[in-house]
Amino acid sequence: MKDELVLTKVNGKANGSAKINGNGHGRIEIKDFELFGDNHIGTSIETPMRENAFEISDDEKILIIEDKFREIMETMGLDLTDDSLRGTPHRVAKMFIKEVFYGLNPANKPKISVFENKFKYNEMLVEKNINMNSTCEHHFLPIVGKAHVAYISNGEVIGLSKINRIVDYYARRPQVQERLTVQISNELKTILKTEDVAIVIDAKHMCVSSRGIQDESSSTVTAEYSGKFKDKAVRDEFLRYLEL
Ligand SMILES: [Zn+2]
Numbered sequence: 001m002k003d004e005l006v007l008t009k010v011n012g013k014a015n016g017s018a019k020i021n022g023n024g025h026g027r028i029e030i031k032d033f034e035l036f037g038d039n040h041i042g043t044s045i046e047t048p049m050r051e052n053a054f055e056i057s058d059d060e061k062i063l064i065i066e067d068k069f070r071e072i073m074e075t076m077g078l079d080l081t082d083d084s085l086r087g088t089p090h091r092v093a094k095m096f097i098k099e100v101f102y103g104l105n106p107a108n109k110p111k112i113s114v115f116e117n118k119f120k121y122n123e124m125l126v127e128k129n130i131n132m133n134s135t136c137e138h139h140f141l142p143i144v145g146k147a148h149v150a151y152i153s154n155g156e157v158i159g160l161s162k163i164n165r166i167v168d169y170y171a172r173r174p175q176v177q178e179r180l181t182v183q184i185s186n187e188l189k190t191i192l193k194t195e196d197v198a199i200v201i202d203a204k205h206m207c208v209s210s211r212g213i214q215d216e217s218s219s220t221v222t223a224e225y226s227g228k229f230k231d232k233a234v235r236d237e238f239l240r241y242l243e244l
Pocket residue numbers: 037040136137138139140141205207208
């Protein structure tokens with residue numbers, strides 16, 4: 001009985017609430033998970049997705065989101081007959097599916113091919129200051145920052161712009177910075193067939209700078225060092241490149 005009460009509060013009148021809560025998340029007390037989000041704690045390395053996430057097409061999703069977003073705006077009291085606001089629900093829906101959250105759909109994963117380059121064998125390749133735009137999954141506000149990536153080639157290399165594409169793909173989801181860091185690292189390890197991958201992400205969270213504590217100067221740094229980068233000397237070499 002208590003569970004149902006919580007579910008009602010969480011989902012309001014939302015359709016399909018039973019499906020949404022099929023994973024048991026509805027059992028968490030409201031107070032607990034509000035705190036959970038405010039502390040920006042993630043639950044898993046994989047982005048939590050529903051099993052039927054791709055049963056409907058992107059175009060269908062845009063129509064549904066458009067509808068729901070119009071309802072949100074109207075609930076806030078906005079007059080959607082105003083010419084300036086009329087197109088916003090559609091714009092937001094299209095932006096969610098095609099741009100800001102395109103990385104949720106595995107069909108959009110960048111196709112990366114590696115090529116052999118024996119001259120680069122055992123050499124550290126660093127790509128730093130990769131622009132990164134993501135979204136905090138707890139507040140749906142932007143996370144903006146830079147990613148710095150390095151790997152030690154086992155003979156295979158990828159085009160540098162491909163690293164940017166991988167960072168962008170995983171960033172374009174509702175995210176937790178720690179999870180984003182690990183997801184990019186895991187992808188690079190798989191593509192490059194090596195454990196020797198390092199990544200540092202330095203990012204500002206709008207949910208920290210423009211609301212809540214309103215700290216505009218702080219940024220969050222997360223790092224994932226694997227393989228040879230667990231060795232202090234190798235890690236220090238990478239970090240020195242970042243200072244250049
Ligand atoms: Zn947040």
